[in-house]
Amino acid sequence: MIPSIEREDAMRNAVADVMGNVRTVTVSRGEVLERVFLLRDSSCELPMEHLVLEAGSRADVTVIVMPGVSCDIRLAVDIAGENADCSVKGIYLCPDNEKVHVAVDMNHLVPRCSSRQLFKGIAGGSSSVDFYGKIIVAADAQKTEAYQENHSLLLSDKASVNTRPQLEIYADDVKCSHGATIGRLNEEEQFYMRSRGITLREARVLQMISFLSPVFHGMPESAVREEIEEAVEKAVRQM
Numbered sequence: 001m002i003p004s005i006e007r008e009d010a011m012r013n014a015v016a017d018v019m020g021n022v023r024t025v026t027v028s029r030g031e032v033l034e035r036v037f038l039l040r041d042s043s044c045e046l047p048m049e050h051l052v053l054e055a056g057s058r059a060d061v062t063v064i065v066m067p068g069v070s071c072d073i074r075l076a077v078d079i080a081g082e083n084a085d086c087s088v089k090g091i092y093l094c095p096d097n098e099k100v101h102v103a104v105d106m107n108h109l110v111p112r113c114s115s116r117q118l119f120k121g122i123a124g125g126s127s128s129v130d131f132y133g134k135i136i137v138a139a140d141a142q143k144t145e146a147y148q149e150n151h152s153l154l155l156s157d158k159a160s161v162n163t164r165p166q167l168e169i170y171a172d173d174v175k176c177s178h179g180a181t182i183g184r185l186n187e188e189e190q191f192y193m194r195s196r197g198i199t200l201r202e203a204r205v206l207q208m209i210s211f212l213s214p215v216f217h218g219m220p221e222s223a224v225r226e227e228i229e230e231a232v233e234k235a236v237r238q239m
Contacts (some may be wrong), residue, residue, distance in 0.1 A: 024050040027057040029081060036062045036224055038231065042070045049074055053113075055081030062219060064228060065092040065121075067235050070099040077106050079113045086114075089215045091232060092121035092129060095155070095239040103132040106148070108141040117148040120212050124155030124239060131163040135178065139170040148178040153185060153211060155239070208236045 025048045027033045046063065053059055063073060077086055092100050106115050115135070123129050131150045152161040165178035178206060185207050193203040212232060219225040 004152070006175075024052060026052040027054060027059050029054045030056045030155040032057070033059040035060075036064070036219070036230065038066065039069050039071055040066050041068070041082060044069065044071060046073060046075065049076065051075065051077045051085055051086070053077070053079045053081060053084040054132070054149045058081045058085045058138060060087045060218070061089070062215070062228075063088075063090040063188060064077075064232065065090070065094075065098075065100055066231070067095050067239065068098065072101045072103075074103045075105070077104070077115070079106070079108050079115065080110060082110050082112050084110075084113045087116045087218070088207055089117070089219075090119040090121075091212055091215050092119070092123075093232070093235050093239065094121065094123045094125070094127035094129060094159070095222070096125040098125075098127040101128070101130045101132075104134070106133075106135045106146060108137045108144045108146060110138075111141055112143045113141070114212070115147070117150075119150045120215055121161075122153045122155060122208055122211075122239065123159040123161050126156075126158040128159070129161045131161070131165075131180075133178070134166040134168065135176060137167075137169045137171050137174055137176065142171050142173040144171060144174040144176065146174070146176045150180045151211075152182045153208065154182060154236070155185075157172045166181065200229045207232055212236070 041065050061190055079086060088104055094100055104117055117133055119131060133148050135146045135148055148165050150163045150165055164178040165180050167178055169176055185204055187195050190203045194200060216225055216229055
C-alpha cells in the first residue's frame, strides 16, 4: 500500500476498477478527484495506472518521490468527456543512487478540454532519472489546451537526467506546448545571498526549495500542502 495523503471526498467521487493488470480510476461526470501520493520507499507504487475523465470532471494528481526511492511511475490519462480538466504534477528528489522513471501519456480524445503536466526534480550522487511525457490530441479534439513541462537540477557530474517530452497533434485548433530544461544551481545567486550573510549551504537549500515550489501551487488542500512542503524541505536540507 502506497504511503499517501488523500482527500476523503475525492475517494468517494472516484470509482476504481481492476482491468487485468491495469488499475483504472474513472472520474465521473462533474466530479472532482484530488490526490497526493508521497512515495517514501522503493516498494511504493501508484495505486492507479489509468485515469479516465468524463464530461465536466476534474482531476488533480501530485506525486512526490522522496530520497532513497527507486521507482517506475506510469500513468495514462484519457480525457474522454468535453470540458474536463486534468493536472498531473510531481517532484523527484534523488541525492544518491536512485533510479526513477516517469512516464505520462495524456490523451485528449474530445473537444474543449485542458491539461497541464509539471514535473521538477533534483538529481545528485550517481542517480538517474528518465522522464517520458506525451500529449496526444485526436483529430476531433478541437479547442484543446495542453501544456507539459519537465525541469531538473543536477548536483553532481555523475547524476543523469534524460527527458523526452512529446506532442502528437492531429487537430488544428489547439493550444499546446512542451518544454524541458536540465541545469545546475546558479552560482551568481549564491554569491548574492552570501554577500548578505547567508551561508553557502543555506543559499543552496533556498535555491532548491524555490526551484521546486511551483509544483505546490494550486495544490487544493492547504493542510496537505503544508505537510508535503515540510517533508520536502526537510529532505532537501539533508541532501
